[in-house]
Amino acid sequence: MGSHHSDRRQFLTESAALASLAAVGAVQSVSAQTPQADARLKDPLAYGQPSRFDNTVRKSLGNATPINDTALTTPLQDLDGIITPSGLHFLMDHINGIPEIDPKEHRLLVHGMVDRPLTFTMDEIKRFPSVSKVYFLECNANSRPLRGPNGDSVQLVHGRTSCSEWTGVLLSVLLKECGVQRDAQWIIAEGNEANKYTMSIPLVKSMDDILVAYAQNGEPVRPQNGYPLRLVVPGWEAIRSVKWLSRIAVVDTPAMSWHEAGNNADTRPDGKALGFRFELGPKSIITRPSGGQRLPGRGFYEITGLAWTGAGLVTKVEVSVDGGKTYKDAQLQEPVHRFAHTRFRFAWEWNGDEVVLQSRCTDEKGEVQPTIAEAAKILGVTPDYFLQADHFNGIQPWRINRDGSIQNALF
Numbered sequence: 001m002g003s004h005h006s007d008r009r010q011f012l013t014e015s016a017a018l019a020s021l022a023a024v025g026a027v028q029s030v031s032a033q034t035p036q037a038d039a040r041l042k043d044p045l046a047y048g049q050p051s052r053f054d055n056t057v058r059k060s061l062g063n064a065t066p067i068n069d070t071a072l073t074t075p076l077q078d079l080d081g082i083i084t085p086s087g088l089h090f091l092m093d094h095i096n097g098i099p100e101i102d103p104k105e106h107r108l109l110v111h112g113m114v115d116r117p118l119t120f121t122m123d124e125i126k127r128f129p130s131v132s133k134v135y136f137l138e139c140n141a142n143s144r145p146l147r148g149p150n151g152d153s154v155q156l157v158h159g160r161t162s163c164s165e166w167t168g169v170l171l172s173v174l175l176k177e178c179g180v181q182r183d184a185q186w187i188i189a190e191g192n193e194a195n196k197y198t199m200s201i202p203l204v205k206s207m208d209d210i211l212v213a214y215a216q217n218g219e220p221v222r223p224q225n226g227y228p229l230r231l232v233v234p235g236w237e238a239i240r241s242v243k244w245l246s247r248i249a250v251v252d253t254p255a256m257s258w259h260e261a262g263n264n265a266d267t268r269p270d271g272k273a274l275g276f277r278f279e280l281g282p283k284s285i286i287t288r289p290s291g292g293q294r295l296p297g298r299g300f301y302e303i304t305g306l307a308w309t310g311a312g313l314v315t316k317v318e319v320s321v322d323g324g325k326t327y328k329d330a331q332l333q334e335p336v337h338r339f340a341h342t343r344f345r346f347a348w349e350w351n352g353d354e355v356v357l358q359s360r361c362t363d364e365k366g367e368v369q370p371t372i373a374e375a376a377k378i379l380g381v382t383p384d385y386f387l388q389a390d391h392f393n394g395i396q397p398w399r400i401n402r403d404g405s406i407q408n409a410l411f
């Protein structure tokens, strides 16, 4: 482990892939080109803000859990297209306060079962070939609570998912740089907030498509979303997408950290824990019209919403306007990206009767979004399990009453 505090020169000599980049010459330090943060505060045009007539904002779930969580939800009902503006990305933190990290001081250490333990500065990470991908994140606790004062709001129930264009370097590139040893099976990723949030991820996924991201929608990742560096693990429960990433240990067994073996391993009624759940199932939500809204009268409406799946591509979204008796294909808005939110639209004429609207997603693996009854069966629980537990990807019905008001029709 002695060599992991390599200086810049040692990093470059040890790095075969970067040798040619070094010859290109010095790229000016990115941080040196960034204006002072207070320039933004002094000049409202230095960094643009939404119109003062627009009040599209995140909402807090309050004390969602007994620990010191921050839980802020994306206003899905107010957004269009598939990109979540960075300032509206949902937030889930198991900490008190956001770490303030100077990117010049930040380091990523990769060590453990590797031939060459290395530390990377932010400038070094940005010299590797970069990748930009549109990926959603969804908290494993999304779509909870389904009942109670929050149950009628698409934002408060389902707003713990967002979608950004993330830019960074593939984790596999950094791991190859260090030379992963043959018996390695897992990585343990750690954030550098005070309590060192820790997650284990199988090496197979780590060598595949995980991003070590420094940019979100074209600008540096927001402080709350992991500035200056975070993992983005496409298609998997967002608990693995470690923010403020500062250490990766390559190992042969998972850490069984509190966040993966305690807090996020829900216990079923039979006493078995739902630990190490990775890939998210197919899911879709009608965001307009949705709970808490009110239709002004009969006539034409465009039903719209979002679909996503841990399998990769959303291949079909169907909409039912009769509570699931019959479904018709919705239109998918281009471009459709793998592991991204997919926008769907469906033209509809409301005749003023009470109706139940719902959507159903099918993905590239041929998996179909389940009803709540089917979802419960998959986990071996009863539907009311989802009133207090995680991992709900069931169909969300919204009831439109004769007066145009809309409610959650699940419970």
Ligand SMILES: Nc1nc2c(c(=O)[nH]1)N[C@H]1C(S)=C(S)[C@@H](COP(=O)(O)O)O[C@H]1N2
Pocket (backbone or CB within 6 Å): 089, 090, 091, 092, 093, 094, 095, 137, 138, 139, 140, 190, 191, 192, 193, 197, 224, 225, 226, 238, 239, 240, 241, 242, 243, 244
């Ligand atoms: N370091 C660190 N990483 C973290 C967390 C955290 O508390 N600390 N929360 C995790 C959880 S539970 C989720 S759902 C996602 C949320 O990412 P976001 O806040 O950028 O939306 O980050 C994950 N990564």
Ligand SMILES: [Mo]
Pocket (backbone or CB within 6 Å): 092, 138, 139, 140, 141, 238, 239
């Ligand atoms: Mo989460």
